[in-house]
Amino acid sequence: MTFTITSESLVRDIVNELPKSSDIFKKNRIDFCCGGNIPLSQAAAQNNLDLDPILDELKVVFEKYENEEKDVEVWTGSDSETIINHVITNYHRVSEEELTLLSPYVTKVSRVHGEHHPELIKMNELFYEFKRELLEHMEKEEAIVFPLIKQLADGTVPNREEAIQMIAELEKEHDHAGEILRQIRAVTSDFELPLDACGTYRLVYARLEALENLTFMHVHLENNILFPRYLD
Template sequence: MTMTFTETTLVKDIVNEQPKTSDVFKRYRIDFCCGGNIPLSKAAADLSVDMDKLMSDLHEVYIKEENNKDDMAVWTNSSSEEIIKHISEHYHATTLDELAQLSPYVTKVSKVHGDSHPELLKVYELFYEFKKEMIEHTAKEEEVVFPMLKKLEDPTLENRHEIVNYITELEKEHDHVGEILRQLREITSDYELPLDACGTYTLVYKRLEALEGFTFMHVHLENNILFPRYLG
């Protein structure tokens, strides 16, 4: 992804184009929500923020998001060890980081706008259920399942049937996660923003929708490429 903003671009427009830049603005205490209708240069000047450093940090977000794009065709011919490493570094680490970063925004929006938009209370509930599920799920894969899969590369290993039970369990968890995401999409009317949505409201919906797509690719890589290798 190429940076399409300059020092004169409005802060809110930068966040609208790449929602994860909100983390950078939050770190610098730059108001991207109600006060986001000002050029980036003015926002930096008002808070005596180093403009070069700010631009560098924003650029880093763009590069990271570009690198997060995945080509599934590459992995069909890769070794299981390579796929496991990719899932751990690319999907697990990124998902856990995004859940941590997104949590305060979801909480804030539900508290501020929950009275006038009660669906946000359900969004809050579903998001934290999803977060809990993914934290536990990734930990199980990292600590138990992935080490077992690596051992199964040895054709002489006994008790190979044990991994089938784990894979079946993981696939059920994938189904549960998918149902949570389905409910989130339903309760938000396909992430359609109301007319009175503020900047934080907008970025929550955009980042939730992006998280949905990222999770589907994560599950696809496991369910359709990695796990079938051990179910034959």
């Protein structure tokens, strides 16, 4: 795909096509929700902003999105340490950032629209449960289990059975995270938007679905490529 965002692109269309662009607009106090039906150039002018730096930021976000790992099967021939470093950089750090940035949007949509769309109250609860558990899970991986896997790989692990048990526990945690995501998808009817959905509402659903995909790729790389080397 080619970067096609220009000064004449509507703000709302940019967010619809590139949900992560909302972070740039929020930082620059550009209204992408109620006031998003205007060209980017006009939105920048209204806020006394230079257009070119904003376009540059949008291009960076676009390129980062385009370069996300699409086929993790290429990692089957990589050593464990390389895979672990890839997971930490491309999944842990990215997930941490997205969970932090997405949280206020989820809270806002639940608070503003929850009265007429009670499913958003449940979505909010599930999201924060998922956030808490995934952050704890990733911290445990980095602090405890990944170092053990490196020791398993080079034969220096002090207690092989204990290390293997901890890897098995991570798989169970993956299953639970997947179940929470399944519930989020179910309660939102597969992220189906109601007719009265505002820009922020649309943004939340788009980014929740992207977070789901990111998590599934993260889990696939560990469960299907990294962990089987030591569990079989």
